[in-house]
Amino acid sequence: MKINKKTENQLVRQSNKLLEAPLFKSTVQIKLFCKIIISISESPDEDVYWFSIKQLLDEINSNEKNYKALKEIAESMKKTEDINILLDDGEVLATLFPNIFIKKAGLIGFQVNNLLKPFIIELSNGNYTQFYFKNIARLKSSYSIRIYELLKQYEKIKSRKISLNELRYFLMIESDKYHQYGHFKSKVILVAQKEIEEKTDIYFEFEEIKQGKKVEKINFLIFKNNKNYENLPISEDIKKLDADKKSDLEGLAIFKTLVDEYKISKKIALKIVETVSEEKIIRNIEYTKQEYKSGNVSKNLTGYLVDAIKNDYANTVSLFEIDNKKKEDQVIKERKLEERREELRSKFSLEFGRSEKEKFLNSLSDAEKEELKNQILEEVQLDSMSVSLLKKKGLSSPIAGMWIIKKIPQFELRRDQYIKQKLTEAGF
Incomplete structure (x- = not known):
């Protein structure tokens, strides 16, 4: 019986067809499967691949530290639906692990279906993806691991465009989970982006591709993460x-x-x-x-x-220039936003004032309107121009408007509340 040893710095190498097949959902399951892939690569003729449970739990950074927990995980992997690997000329449907053995000596063994092995050991023409197990060992999110794998596949191309439906399929996310794109972005993409940059040999930025107002695809831009690559x-x-x-x-x-x-x-x-x-x-x-x-x-x-x-010393100056340009653009953007905010504030203030004055005047009888007009005339009698405008346009004149506002209960408070509400609706 061959016991597989520590594999942190060994390569996980698998066919792209196998990589894209959504087989496991949990972090521990995916890491455990990668360990099995490494063992198959090293000893393709074995029937059962044995591991020390204690060492295995330690290497995959599992929070579970006992045999019972790993036994439950192994059982869940055995219960996983059969392999469904899409090929150019059809598909492979097979049971992944016919048997899983657990020995009292603290060992666990996985009997691997031989149909799986060609996707691990018979690789050519570059139609495979490889990465060091070390890169996924510390990742806590299963979504982070799967996104890492999908991006490593396209690392040389430097980008990968995936529809949201495809991404959900690859990550095995149920249709009723993270239904809103905002939730999907914050709980899946941004978590993976942070984890992958902190702990692996690549990092990514992403662009949202919309159809109308709806995000339909994500374009992942893939970069070599030199700070972590140096650790290999x-x-x-x-x-x-x-x-x-x-x-x-x-x-x-x-x-x-x-x-x-x-x-x-x-x-x-x-x-x-x-x-x-x-x-x-x-x-x-x-x-x-x-x-x-x-x-x-x-x-x-x-x-x-x-x-x-x-x-990249040669690019340092240009990076500073880009940074300064971004800051200048941000200042201009903020200034324009403030100008737009003030324009809307003035518009909403006038809008509220006209509406309130109209409602106030409609609530008055003709006699009350005449009395109000005479009160205003008495207040402005020393200003001949104001008197002339008031006599000509009556209570609809701008001069009258200033006095009418004073008669409206809590006008300023309600106006400010109205402006705040309208600005919020406008996105400010």
Whole structure:
């Protein structure tokens, strides 16, 4: 009986067809399945894959720390519906784990259906996705893990556009859960975005694609997360590169430039060309050369270049410019919003005033209106222009309006309440 050992820094490698199949919903189930995938990759001829329960619970960062909990999880995996993997010419329907064994010695074994193995060990033409188990080990949300897997699949393309319906399918979210997009965004996408950036080797931004006012698709923009990528050991990184892939990288002109001209070690150069775009490497080479000519680089040109590529020194100035532009745009945006707010405030104030004056005057008899007019004339008798306007337009004149407002109970309080309500309805 072979007991599978610690696999934190080993690769999870699976066919894209298997990756896209929604098999498990819980965080522990998904992590456990990834551990089984690793074991199949290492020992494809085994019938049952055995694990130490204690070590397994520790490695998958499970809150459950006892055998009974893992037994329940394993049973739930066995009860999971059969595999349904869509292929170009049909689909595979099969039981994932015919049997699951638990021994008193603290071991758990998964008998794997042989139909699953070709999706793990017979991989070619790049139609597969791989990542270090370490990247998902600390993720707490099952949605974060699944989104991470889906984005790793498209990492080289740098973006992935997925409809909301597809995303819900991949994540196994019931139709009555997070029905409102706002809830789906806050509970699924934003949680995954934060977790993935904090704990994995990639991060993402996203764009909402709308049809009318409704969000229909999400365009995920995928970036290499250098701060966490650095935590992966170079030796393991290079060791797990396919032999042909490593050969291809070493054949690149940019790799030879880094090694031959700038004396960067092959291990570091391999890591650079595999994880950094050629455009970024070249611009930082040019930047480093310019800095060296200007006397801003010490004798360690090689070390400076590696740091420049890692931190993208060449793009620092433009990033500051972008940041300043964003701040300027924000100030302009806020100023325009304030101007619009004031325009609406004036509009709503006039609107309320006209309505209230009209209601007040309609409540008066003709005799009361005449008496009010005479009261106002008496108040403004020293202002000949006001008297003239009042006599000409009566109580509809602007002069009369000022005095009418004084007669309306709690006019200012109710006006302010009206303006506040209308501004809220307008989105302010």
